[in-house]
């Protein structure tokens with residue numbers, strides 16, 4: 001249906017006029033959302049109006065309603081906040097204000113609104129839609145408009161995009177801005193960590209979230225906090241003070257030099273009494289700790305959006321336009337969400353109602369319900385936080401005979417979250433009474449030296465934000481000497497092995513599995529935790545380190561674009577990693593607004609390069625002089641064996657005939673990042689805890705848990721991964737047979753195709769091709 005509409009000539013459709021606004025508190029990603037709506041709207045044959053200053057723009061009309069052109073949203077991808085302004089508008093809360101708003105809209109021919117905001121803004125939007133017919137009637141009966149004038153505007157179409165840093169909306173796993181805010185908090189706490197450790201201080205860090213503890217919980221995991229206070233899981237009134245003291249003094253006794261406590265703005269105790277940062281500080285002072293409070297405040301709203309938010313805002317913005325075009329009066333107003341990594345439409349009113357019910361559940365002290373109403377992974381993440389931060393008091397210890405010896409090894413090129421995952425595996429293992437042995441310097445280290453180092457709590461406790469590999473990594477494989485690998489695994493009596501790495505880790509797993517009849521020790525449970533910037537491990541849509549890589553590329557490409565825009569007539573060809581997998585390039589192209597993206601999945605031809613040169617010419621021809629947006633092409637390092645990055649730049653230069661210059665830029669190892677991103681840290685904990693649970697279950701060391709199911713038919717050698725929003729365990733034998741492209745070292749499934757389509761739509765590449 002959508003395809004038909006997109007293929008239909010514009011004149012056959014009634015030209016839709018869409019208003020787009022940002023409302024409520026600003027959130028990083030709002031600008032990318034507006035860019036996507038404006039360009040997708042124009043591409044799909046609509047007029048798009050920016051409504052400046054939220055609902056104020058509708059109520060005041062005039063210059064606050066502006067028809068947007070393609071070029072008006074150039075550079076929006078990299079800008080924080082919202083360029084079209086946002087406001088809280090009291091007038092719109094009254095019917096009289098909404099009447100004026102309806103009048104202004106009809107004067108401009110607008111009868112569809114895409115609102116990017118929080119639950120308040122979306123509630124206002126839906127109310128506006130339900131009132132619309134009566135507002136129109138009133139405009140006619142009071143003589144403001146004639147029957148003929150209002151005739152084409154019988155129905156108002158509303159589509160909601162959730163822009164909110166709190167991640168507080170139900171029916172979606174993420175809101176636009178939440179991951180950027182989490183990243184900002186994580187960065188700030190990293191800074192605080194350095195000074196806290198230097199002075200052996202305690203810091204109470206207050207983060208946003210009046211009714212929602214998502215930022216508090218996720219930042220608690222990402223920063224290795226000692227304790228967190230979130231509204232959905234309040235501690236027992238009158239008892240939390242002692243609990244806090246116990247946890248912090250236990251960690252100090254183990255040698256930790258700093259104490260970090262995260263307090264969500266809306267923190268309460270089980271009797272709903274607010275818990276302030278000041279109170280928390282006083283408790284820590286009683287413990288004898290030199291304690292400071294840092295209230296992060298508005299830095300949490302600040303700055304340019306992270307890779308994930310740019311992707312989410314862009315894909316959702318495009319879908320919002322499609323939802324407008326597909327809407328009929330009987331379809332309830334949709335809210336664009338994301339569930340299991342897929343962009344979805346959910347009834348807006350129900351999502352808002354569900355969101356409010358979390359606050360109601362907290363109010364009525366039904367905290368289990370409040371937890372359950374959050375997105376699918378919230379409760380699980382809370383359990384993982386407890387596992388690695390609080391449960392070191394002996395309460396989670398297994399009986400002696402169920403305690404295991406587990407090995408961990410890093411394989412392949414370094415990526416940023418190897419240490420974070422190892423730390424989490426160690427902390428969880430220690431809480432259960434297992435021993436975690438780090439194999440030093442990969443399989444070759446094992447083969448040559450047989451060196452295994454038992455990791456203790458203090459060894460790993462500050463590895464949450466340390467990039468690289470503390471235990472050493474390289475590309476060697478068990479096949480260098482199976483006998484020696486088997487010998488040492490046996491010598492240390494390992495009952496499970498965790499291999500952290502990319503395609504080599506996958507290959508190592510397959511080798512061990514294939515040789516288990518010759519070496520029975522290889523029958524122990526072995527889990528690969530995918531960790532590679534290239535995200536090319538079969539069996540998962542995500543690998544640790546790939547989010548850090550994309551965030552590095554966002555910064556790098558923003559800088560490159562700025563350079564290109566300053567010298568005006570310059571095009572950069574940027575070469576990104578990914579091996580033979582186009583995931584990183586495609587994602588990067590989408591979120592940096594490249595003119596074109598060259599991936600191994602789509603063949604580069606002279607013709608395709610020529611088309612892109614035509615596009616560059618057209619863009620420069622339409623340049624109004626004030627165009628400050630640099631031009632960039634993203635090329636995956638293996639996109640073609642013939643058309644190298646240099647050659648593509650030279651071909652473009654030759655064709656430009658002096659009209660513009662070209663340059664190449666290769667970020668190389670910068671893509672591994674220095675410290676892991678917050679997303680990679682949170683997922684490192686998720687993967688690591690679940691991997692150890694898998695090993696426990698396999699050894700019969702614990703009862704089956706709902707979240708880690710070892711099917712009795714599953715083999716011992718698995719890849720843990722994320723498919724949709726679910727953590728999965730996939731057998732290496734099956735993956736090797738069905739899913740792996742061994743020659744090109746990647747999986748066969750291309751799960752990111754939509755990114756290329758949308759990137760081409762928003763860069764103008766599709767328009768040009770359509771007009772050929």
Ligand code: ATP
Pocket residue numbers: 023024025026055087088089090091092093094117118119120121122123124125127163164
């Ligand atoms: P945040 O998550 O940042 O609080 P929000 O969208 O919930 O974002 P609000 O201040 O609640 O922020 O709402 C923003 C604007 O939306 C209000 O100033 C008002 O103009 C409009 N609005 C909110 N609630 C309603 C309502 N019930 N009826 C009409 N308009 C509303």
